[in-house]
Amino acid sequence: MISWSRPSVSVLMYDYQHTKVRLSSQQSHFWLCSTSQNNQSVHMPKRLLKYKNYDVHAITTVAGDRRNANIVTWLTQTAMGGKVVAVALYKVDYTIELVRESGLLNINLLSTEQTSLIRKLGQQSGRDHDKFRRLPYALDERNCPYLTEAIGYVQCSVLHSTDAGDHELFICEVLKQHVLNDDKTVMTYQFLKERKLVRG
Template sequence: MDEQAKKTALRGISYGLYVIGTKVGDDVNAFTGNWVTQTSFAPPLVAIGAKKGTTSTDGIHDSGVFSVNVLETGQKDLAFSFFKPVSRVGNKFGDVEFYTQATGSPILKDALSWFECKVVHEYDGGDHVIFVGEVVDAGVHREGSPMTLSETGLFYGG
């Protein structure tokens, strides 16, 4: 197989950019992710990919819940805030405010919209874990266009 052709072809898959949160014991955690897709309308199911060996992935596995915060176009700085571990104090990750709803997973006040899921399936996805969750709550903070990975200038895949 032509490795460069494989990378180019796989990078042609379009991605959104999201902040995915979960409960970690009595605490919360979040990371920036882009492997998110709806897999069913009835019941409403969403699949996410989470890197193995991380606090967030372990938290999703242990708690059985996660939130997906849909970022708005132009929120590159907010997305980049969750590429690395970020300190949490009270209801803030650094200076990013959040609140919780049904699952206790963090919902970012500045996100465009959000939804929360209860894990119904978990699969080994190579270097990631694939979690399929049923949507149990959702909300919209404002109207707008969702952010995509392409606007960041980053590439993921291949």
């Protein structure tokens, strides 16, 4: 079974003037907090969050006959037992249109052998390119694609979502978890930075 560690507190921070928002998902509560107070900036080290490392995932989704995939790092388990996860998707991406429409997605945990996917899935738009061309994948029983060379994938359905600045935060129910290649090493954001595959 694929699982993520459960932090005692999860905080998402954006350069966005946000009022406090409360979301309910089973027995968990989610808060989006702004980094400003009374229109005054809160002074903090700008690179503080750069110290945090993230596993790298690919989101795959489908809506009707349209499909797409994208790279995400802002993803966390939000309920004990791994039944609920939260994933932040960039608002301008094609992926978010399909997720909003169908409510279906698979979370693919990438390995260090899949660095070529960073450019293929994360640096070009699915509106203009078929990202699945020459990409090893299969379809689950919902007709939603998953990556067969990933360490594994988690089947999810959207419970609800909320605005989160330049991203939208999706709270998702975990339906099934599948291990495909458990002998591989998990790709992390730090791994990509060290190889200059991402900026940061």
